[in-house]
Amino acid sequence: MILKSNILVIDDDREMRNSLKDLLTSGGFQVEVISSAQQALEKLRQQQFDVILCDVRMPNMSGLELQKALQPISKVPIVLMSAHGDISMAVSAVQDGAYTFLEKPFDPRRLLGVLSNAAKLNHLTLNNDRLKDRLSKLSGLDKILIGESEPIQRLRNDVFDLSHLDSNVLITGETGTGKELVAHGLHDLGGRASEPFITLNCVALAPAQFEEALFGLADGTPGYLDRANGGTLFFDELGAIPLSLQPKLLRVIETKEFTPVGSTEAKKSDFRIISAANEKLESAVANGEFRQDLFFRLNTVMINLPPLRTRGDDISLLYTHFLNHFANSYEIDVPVSTAEDFSALMSHDWPGNVRELRNVCERRVLMARRGGGSFASALSGVVEGGETYPDTLREAVAAFESQLIARAIKSCDGKMDEAAHILGIGRRTLNEKIVKLGLNKNDILEKM
Template sequence: MPSPQDFHAFVIDDDAEIRASLCELLETVGWTVSRFALAREALKAIKSNPPDAMVLDVQMPGMSGLELLAELRAVEAPPVILISAHGDIPMAVQAMQEGAYTFLEKPYDPRRLLSALTHAAEQHRLRQSATRLQSRLASLSGLDALLLGQTQQIDMLRKTIADVAQTDVPVLIQGETGVGKDLVATALHRASTRSEVPMVTLNCATLTPDRANELFFDPSEGSLIHKAKGGTLFLDEVAACPVDVQPMLLRLIEAGDTGGHDPADVRFVSATNQNLDTALATGHMRQDLYYRLNLIEVNVPPLRDRKDDIILLFEHFCADYAAAHKAMRPHLTQDDIAALLAFEWPGNVRQLRGVALRHVLQGQRNGPLPVALSIDPSTDEAPQTPHTLRQAVAAFEREMIARALRDTDGNMDDVAQTLGIGRRTLNEKIVKLGL
């Protein structure tokens, strides 16, 4: 809960002495105070500098306190505490009906006034926080294609995200390659109270002890922990973290020791596509690290288990890619629908997205073609570790183009310019690489 030092109050009273007394009382306990002699001045200031609570005199020239209170009903105003030397029961009842938080008579008890103001400000902050969280959670229904769907599985996933997003405990996301675990992590972050700080992603499979020491425990401002402070650290491929790095990761999570002896103010979200029972049994993952990361588990369903979403998702992807490429949105035939539903989608949503892009690009060049011609399992399966120079070059090109596509929101002209290649070459590489 915020302390009084975090709160801001409006004091509105035409009596200069009382106004000064109220301001001195609040400033003594750490409040920031804005003072006004006229109600209309305060009404103008609320829009640009809204306080957490207001202390308002009832009898004032021009606009009375009750009149100001009535004006505030039209906006999402902070709580108001009315004070007056002319108070009586009918006036108190009217003030409460107009929306006042409480009503105090002069001379007021300073302790009672401070208590009422603090409680009012705390409740106002909680209402604002709840409103923001509801807005974020409502927006999750449109968070990329992963959360677009009508099946029970995807509905349960949304509910799970909503349930755990507001906690700060570590979350482990499990699911096959391509189901969208990174999007679930993004959803958790955006719906949390940490959403104002960007989420930082770390691929644990690429870590070495030296690199981990630099990222985790270097007290400089360039360290990964410093960048993620106040936000979310997404540990991708956590089960592939090298065994000699796992104790360092465990130390960071358990002790919050960043080398500078400051707590790591970070929410940990991790993801893996590996069988963790096997990883634990073979010693590829430490049990203590697993139990520390897996306080809450979120399972993302494979696409084959939510077949009723396949056509909806495919149409969504095609519409997006057609708009990005300034192409005609392809019309699905019954044969197209049958082909989409018959395929098992081992690469899940990522593979479906790649097929949609190929379908749009191939149709742009050659006219409408069957969707079946765009489904090429050999280019959509999960990427393996390159064994030849050609495979390594293809993997590098895939990563470069994919990053450029993400950074430019799929604008192909910008992607081509960023990579220094022509549009035709870019389209050919996208199709060839199955992006």
């Protein structure tokens, strides 16, 4: 059931009060009318309203005086009206904090539209205040995995329960859902928290270098298994582990023993494995591109992260968190959010999930830092007038690199060694850039 917006009408003219009550009630509002500003002050101490509609010229206390009296005690938008208004009065009223100023006689449709927008703004302001209060009270796992929706509450419970075990965990989910955050949570809350958390991004390593990087060298150069001793080894982008190396890794997981490349002496390492993969890994197993026995060894426990579009209740909370975080980082006031911003926020599908929302919030703050922008322009990356809005030199360079790399991969039909040669960089450097820029070779090739 949708609750009606609650309007307080203040006017010393009885006919005007009754007329406004009939009009606003027929327009879908819940209306209460009173005859003086003094009554309004008492009423507002007892009851919450979404908008105040107030006449300017009234005996004892005018609407402008009421507006000033309310500023320390109420954030409810006030719409002022007068039959004797002029431009200077209107400007003064708005500068002092009034939502807007209407001159009698006014168009009924315009009045209804103004009150509706003012009510939406009040709801958004109250919602943001509640979210800020909630965020200020977050701690521990709540601060890592922010949200109150049922999926995120279940996720926090799972992370807390599994953190105290030593079982291997496979985290799956769409890009940008926070798989590494969950992996850190599993480590930081468990018995290995004081030991290393070592991340191996499997996409960033060329297949020829993978074995050396994982097992280390005979000359004593430590590999990832050595470095993770006592702690956690996190395999990010698990599906990129070379198929030829998977049997060796399976044996290491079972025995906790490995032999550095070029050596004949086995070494031991006590580690817990947490892995992350996108939802295509099971297809890779079915197609023989990833060993089924290794898959089963690593997915003792599986955690599937919900996409942001299924967490509608959390979007506002995350938006408020990121907006405040970046405003603080860039040392500016938090940009004011409008009802239109909130509507765009909730209607967007968020294909890039939490990572996309975070980036949009940073872009919005950077636009505000330059004195402009809106949530819609931050979402599209385009300012009014159609010009692409470059946030930083770093982002401009990243966009240029992404275009060059995508073009090279397409021209080589996905042959990464050839693409690296065309770009004039090493294969490992290319892999590192692909990871850093968030590119996906399969996605690039599908767009050919």
